[in-house]
Amino acid sequence: MISRRHFVAGMAGAGALAAGLGPQAAQAQTVDLLKMFIPAAPGGGWDQTGRSIEAVLRATGAVNGVQITNVPGAGGAVGLPQFLNNWRGQGNSLMVAGMVMVGSLIANKSPLKITQTVPIARLTGEFLALAVPTASPFKDAKDFVAALKADPTKVPVAGGSAGGSDHIMLGMIAKAAGVPAARVSYVAFAGGGPAMAALLGAQVAAGVSGYGEFAEQVKAGKLRVLAISADKRQDGIDAPTLKEQGIDVELFNWRGVFAPPGVSDADRAAMVAMISKMAATPQWAEVCKQRDWTQITLAGDAYKTFLDAEVTRIEGILKDLGLA
Amino acid sequence: MDGINGLITGFGVALTPMNLLWCLVGTTLGTAIGVLPGLGPALTIALLLPITFKVEPQAAFILFAGIYYGAMYGGSTTSILLNTPGESSSIVTSMEGNKMARNGRAGAALATAAIGSFVAGTIGTLGIAFLAPVVVDWALKFGPAEYFALMILAFTTVSAVLGSSAVRGLTALFFGIWLGLIGIDLQTGQARFTFGVQELFDGINVIVVAVGLFAVGETLYNAATYKNSETKITPLKGSLLMTKLEWKRSIGPWIRGTLFGFPIGAMPAGGAEIPTFLSYYTEKKLTKYPEEFGTTGAIEGVAGPEAANNASAAGVLVPMLTLGLPTSATAAIMLSAFQSYGINPGPLLLQTQPALVWGLIASLFIGNVMLLVLNLPLIGLWVKMLQIPAPLLYAGILVFATIGTYGISQSYIDLILLYVVGIIGYLMRRYDFPTAPVIIGMILGPLAEQNFRQAMTISAGDWTVFFTRPLSLTIIVIAVSLVIVPKIYSMAKESQRRQSLAR
Numbered sequence: 144m145i146s147r148r149h150f151v152a153g154m155a156g157a158g159a160l161a162a163g164l165g166p167q168a169a170q171a172q173t174v175d176l177l178k179m180f181i182p183a184a185p186g187g188g189w190d191q192t193g194r195s196i197e198a199v200l201r202a203t204g205a206v207n208g209v210q211i212t213n214v215p216g217a218g219g220a221v222g223l224p225q226f227l228n229n230w231r232g233q234g235n236s237l238m239v240a241g242m243v244m245v246g247s248l249i250a251n252k253s254p255l256k257i258t259q260t261v262p263i264a265r266l267t268g269e270f271l272a273l274a275v276p277t278a279s280p281f282k283d284a285k286d287f288v289a290a291l292k293a294d295p296t297k298v299p300v301a302g303g304s305a306g307g308s309d310h311i312m313l314g315m316i317a318k319a320a321g322v323p324a325a326r327v328s329y330v331a332f333a334g335g336g337p338a339m340a341a342l343l344g345a346q347v348a349a350g351v352s353g354y355g356e357f358a359e360q361v362k363a364g365k366l367r368v369l370a371i372s373a374d375k376r377q378d379g380i381d382a383p384t385l386k387e388q389g390i391d392v393e394l395f396n397w398r399g400v401f402a403p404p405g406v407s408d409a410d411r412a413a414m415v416a417m418i419s420k421m422a423a424t425p426q427w428a429e430v431c432k433q434r435d436w437t438q439i440t441l442a443g444d445a446y447k448t449f450l451d452a453e454v455t456r457i458e459g460i461l462k463d464l465g466l467a
Numbered sequence: 468m469d470g471i472n473g474l475i476t477g478f479g480v481a482l483t484p485m486n487l488l489w490c491l492v493g494t495t496l497g498t499a500i501g502v503l504p505g506l507g508p509a510l511t512i513a514l515l516l517p518i519t520f521k522v523e524p525q526a527a528f529i530l531f532a533g534i535y536y537g538a539m540y541g542g543s544t545t546s547i548l549l550n551t552p553g554e555s556s557s558i559v560t561s562m563e564g565n566k567m568a569r570n571g572r573a574g575a576a577l578a579t580a581a582i583g584s585f586v587a588g589t590i591g592t593l594g595i596a597f598l599a600p601v602v603v604d605w606a607l608k609f610g611p612a613e614y615f616a617l618m619i620l621a622f623t624t625v626s627a628v629l630g631s632s633a634v635r636g637l638t639a640l641f642f643g644i645w646l647g648l649i650g651i652d653l654q655t656g657q658a659r660f661t662f663g664v665q666e667l668f669d670g671i672n673v674i675v676v677a678v679g680l681f682a683v684g685e686t687l688y689n690a691a692t693y694k695n696s697e698t699k700i701t702p703l704k705g706s707l708l709m710t711k712l713e714w715k716r717s718i719g720p721w722i723r724g725t726l727f728g729f730p731i732g733a734m735p736a737g738g739a740e741i742p743t744f745l746s747y748y749t750e751k752k753l754t755k756y757p758e759e760f761g762t763t764g765a766i767e768g769v770a771g772p773e774a775a776n777n778a779s780a781a782g783v784l785v786p787m788l789t790l791g792l793p794t795s796a797t798a799a800i801m802l803s804a805f806q807s808y809g810i811n812p813g814p815l816l817l818q819t820q821p822a823l824v825w826g827l828i829a830s831l832f833i834g835n836v837m838l839l840v841l842n843l844p845l846i847g848l849w850v851k852m853l854q855i856p857a858p859l860l861y862a863g864i865l866v867f868a869t870i871g872t873y874g875i876s877q878s879y880i881d882l883i884l885l886y887v888v889g890i891i892g893y894l895m896r897r898y899d900f901p902t903a904p905v906i907i908g909m910i911l912g913p914l915a916e917q918n919f920r921q922a923m924t925i926s927a928g929d930w931t932v933f934f935t936r937p938l939s940l941t942i943i944v945i946a947v948s949l950v951i952v953p954k955i956y957s958m959a960k961e962s963q964r965r966q967s968l969a970r
Contacts, residue, residue, distance in 0.1 A: 185509075185513030304651075336786065
């Protein structure tokens with residue numbers, strides 16, 4: 144529970160943010176028990192994010208205890224209703240989710256929206272990459288787009304489940320190239336392993352995934368990355384962005400934390416302060432480096448504005464893909 | 468580094484007292500979670516991931532490998548004794564294993580499962596050490612078209628469990644396929660047959676259905692017919708472990724099961740269930756004691772599938788260690804453990820981390836020996852469980868099945884499903900429908916469908932792709948001849964008989 148002391152601290156944090164002093168100025172106090180809700184199975188991206196947050200918060204003494212609940216299923220669509228209903232108003236709780244949930248809720252035609260939660264902070268992002276086997280005739284993203292324009296059905300592309308981040312990225316590339324997104328040949332695989340195997344075995348023409356999944360295969364000379372979806376060139380990655388190659392697509396598979404609906408403004412402010420402070424610690428930077436996560440911290444109101452725009456953008460592309 | 472030198476390095480890493488201790492902890496824990504319902508190796512390793520902050524990488528992976536292999540050993544125990552399989556790869560084991568247990572051969576069934584797991588695990592681990600690069604090159608040749616052909620082949624195995632009436636058997640099969648289709652479709656992201664129930668979005672867990680049909684259905688059936696029941700449980704008949712004949716009957720299935728399990732496990736979309744089906748089918752066709760299958764329980768039907776699932780567990784490690792590809796939930800979590808150490812698993816893993824990889828492989832050998840030593844003495848204890856009077860034993864099975872099902876996902880929807888399926892299982896038994904085809908349909912149906920659609924997307928809608936790709940064509944030809952050849956053979960025999968009669 145958040146005590147009166149934290150309430151005061153939280154207000155101070157909110158004041159500091161409002162005054163534009165930045166999150167570091169906020170004086171978040173120790174929370175006795177933080178309850179974390181992860182709408183995915185242990186071991187996945189959200190779970191790793193949640194458990195990394197736990198480790199850093201504990202190490203920096205921001206919390207005494209953390210209780211994690213996993214409710215896996217359908218890109219978070221199974222867990223979200225529980226979080227919205229059963230966790231309502233609990234000021235000491237956070238849900239870890241991200242872009243995949245936005246897409247999954249739209250594709251599953253769920254009546255619920257991620258915007259029904261109280262957005263606290265966006266923390267990390269993984270940009271995606273478009274890769275081909277080394278023997279592929281595609282040398283850069285322009286070759287790929289040219290083939291796509293000629294006949295999209297001849298360019299099968301492997302990735303994760305339909306409507307997920309990989310599929311969204313391919314849809315965006317097609318749209319940017321003027322190819323109807325619904326015509327792309329997207330081959331959905333259950334999990335990164337089988338998708339990667341199909342790409343390594345040249346069963347498909349190209350593959351889309353988080354850059355990290357391709358990195359080792361590229362080092363071993365088995366795959367070539369045609370483009371990454373980041374906003375600018377990345378240190379240590381020898382691949383141009385899509386934008387550099389004239390394809391106006393920028394996409395991060397972002398992950399962040401959310402409070403349940405019905406929490407008080409003070410609790411929200413305290414959470415924003417605590418998470419912002421955590422995101423600025425060297426321990427968090429170390430975790431992100433180790434896991435290949437790009438830090439894209441965005442807290443409080445700015446995060447809410449981003450989220451609203453992101454939901455609209457993804458809804459648009461899923462409609463183009465014929466999934467919404 | 469070649470295999471022999473690698474193994475020498477690996478044993479050097481694994482044979483330190485501390486690492487041996489980790490291996491013992493892992494195998495013990497693995498056996499325990501294999502026996503306990505609802506807890507699988509993937510979840511256990513995920514919960515133990517924070518350990519990676521504290522211990523050396525070698526120790527952590529030796530622990531995880533012990534859990535992984537241990538769970539495979541333990542999984543057969545509940546299948547055989549209680550007819551409640553803990554994971555999908557031991558469903559086939561329960562079919563013959565539980566029948567053996569009821570006829571006083573629980574000890575032999577458990578022993579052949581344990582020794583078969585040891586044989587398959589050891590051969591499989593040798594396969595990882597010496598054949599991994601070859602096997603993985605071959606496995607990557609399998610695209611969706613080939614997997615679809617493999618599914619067709621696997622579907623022919625359903626003929627081994629159809630029972631006396633083909634109509635009833637096929638009804639059960641299609642019921643299973645329908646159950647398998649429930650949930651969000653991978654290719655389009657749309658929900659199918661979920662009736663708006665969000666808990667069904669990820670589909671129905673095959674374990675819930677298997678436990679419902681086998682354990683709950685049978686308990687209800689026995690309760691309904693208790694007074695005039697002829698199904699009696701004989702705790703023990705003959706020797707505790709295997710007789711000489713049972714040894715002889717087990718060796719072939721162990722080897723054949725391993726030969727199915729290892730390569731299919733190494734295929735990125737192969738899985739552990741298909742080799743158990745293929746092994747069961749093969750053993751039923753080859754056995755000299757076909758009358759024991761489905762009645763008193765045939766030891767071949769336990770030995771083969773158990774070897775197959777353990778060999779496939781070894782096979783799964785091949786793409787993981789050679790390419791960094793996670794092809795099962797457990798492998799995915801082990802890979803994320805690599806990342807917590809800042810090691811990026813990929814094709815260069817063996818070059819950059821030889822001590823770690825070979826240490827892991829060596830600990831698999833050691834773990835296998837430990838598991839055998841750990842499990843054989845337990846058999847006497849397990850068999851005693853069958854001396855519990857039937858009403859109490861069945862009540863215990865219900866409790867066990869319920870807790871296990873709740874443990875999988877902590878969802879009451881699964882409990883409702885368990886009992887609804889249990890009642891269906893009771894009715895199926897009452898009206899003489901076989902239950903095994905439901906499970907086969909549920910596992911193979913969605914796999915076949917997804918691979919078919921993936922293949923069709925890749926070929927831009929050209930269905931001849933299944934016949935123009937040599938590997939796919941070969942498998943389809945084998946599948947078709949498995950169905951047709953016995954028919955032609957018996958027809959030829961029949962006409963021969965008629966001719967000789969006419970003469």
